[in-house]
Amino acid sequence: MRIAVDAMGGDIGPSVVVPGAVAGARSAGVGVTLVGRAAAVEAELAKVDRSGVDVRVVDAPDEIGMDEHPAQAIRRKPRSSIVLALRACKDGDAAGMVSAGNSGAVMAGALLVLGRIPGVDRPAIASYLPAKRGRTLVLDLGAVADPKPQNLVQFAIMGRVYAQRILGVANPTIGLLSNGEEPGKGNLFVQEVYPLLAATPGIDFRGNVEGRDVPMGTVDIVVTDGFTGNVALKTAEGTAAMMTDFIRAELTATLPRKLAAYLLRPAFRAVRARMDPGEIGGAPLLGVNGTAIIAHGRSDARAIENAVKVARQAAAEDLVGGIAAAVGGSG
């Protein structure tokens, strides 16, 4: 198996993506196709140990910036690293692709190049968020800001397939993100979605959940519209960053505190590992007809490595086939 990696993606670019992709190829046991400006990619490749790893380079002269308008950029830059990595999947040269680039552009490109799985109305970005009990799969995190109520039924079905195939949860529990737990709670949209989910056969719908249930891990999967999901994700990330900052400031305020904190470094490393999105690696774009993994813009090499592993697993477990069967079965 071979995974295509957008070597130009992310806030830092080839200097973290190339070593991360090579490490990912080695640990996942796959070949890797690095798509990007060939000179920049080769320069970074020269710095890493690529022994025993099947590495190919595909030159992509165009680059899509993090702030470019997604759909326009995809249309105007057919030779960008994002589009060519997606083409490698479409043409069968790769089983999946990873990009830490402009996530809107990855999504627009995936819809254009890979298309949707037959029966899927709208794709969704799904990712695990850290939780007290295990992890919580949340979708959508921003693919569709204004979905229709019935789209969330498909989000639940696609999330279920992901949790089953990738995390091995036999019968994942599903909650609907709302502003209260009682069945009547929610805005008008949630009140429309609730009965649709309750009437969907074959899913373990547990009703409304609140914002705190995401970090609590009350259910395995939380479904929401892409606007609310994006706000929740970024609020969670920002709160963790703020708290880390407060702790760092206090623990370095005096010399005795610094010494005590030094002794606790392994403990803080363990906390960071449980909180770190890089440990998860990447968020699959569920519903497109291929394996596209969106890595965080701030990904380091280890996050890219983990994203390659996610891509390999999604392809190996035939996530696309699973979703096609589940959506077809429900439609």
Added chain:
Amino acid sequence: MRIAVDAMGGDIGPSVVVPGAVAGARSAGVGVTLVGRAAAVEAELAKVDRSGVDVRVVDAPDEIGMDEHPAQAIRRKPRSSIVLALRACKDGDAAGMVSAGNSGAVMAGALLVLGRIPGVDRPAIASYLPAKRGRTLVLDLGAVADPKPQNLVQFAIMGRVYAQRILGVANPTIGLLSNGEEPGKGNLFVQEVYPLLAATPGIDFRGNVEGRDVPMGTVDIVVTDGFTGNVALKTAEGTAAMMTDFIRAELTATLPRKLAAYLLRPAFRAVRARMDPGEIGGAPLLGVNGTAIIAHGRSDARAIENAVKVARQAAAEDLVGGIAAAVGGSG
């Protein structure tokens, strides 16, 4: 000045509310009217030092549970502690009220008993959330799940008066919570609100902000619909609780870690104080024609004490008059 306190409110009830209210009356320099079941209130009063504090007790035979339907409970229980505390404000016996009870019932009761400030279409629950830089005032946190776009203009105006009068920020900056910073980002609702805020004279509107900007403190005030605000608030609270849990588990995992962590207790206390909603005390219900402060259901005595201080300040600074003038001036 006198503040009425719903003595039955909160998850714990009179045993924390009564000492908190008496402490708040003492530190804020106000009298306090404790509204609740007289026997229960008197029993708790007997345990606290009330010297020098003007304490009255108003018997309220009815109690509204945390899970009761707000509007129904208010109509069916006119002699509940929430309704009678609001009546004390309406009748001029108190300058403001505090309740840690069913927040939906406080809101429904405030609308019924106090009414809205002339010119205000919908009230909003506003609270400071902890932030890296200072604090961020967020509204609405759940009063209105499906506001109209123009309601958010009033939220911005009311939030501005609150930040000016209570926090002394001369010209608070205002952001609109969205799923991206660029002006075109957002769901359809946000895209309708944006130009309305941009066209509102006399406010310092800084455009869209993301979930992470709330804990970052990028702007002084974040306006949003009550559904999204509630999800963001609870996601932030839950994330902080999860992280605290992870840290506690790691720091107590071995004896050497426990010892080092013991030395750092003042540091962790300082972090907790910066994160703790109890330090802020209560969220005012902006837009109702009186001073109603909603305290967290999990309030301890110190949180109630701080909520009494918030009520005193809101009344002393004539928040209601300020909002009436600002909304009238803009309408």
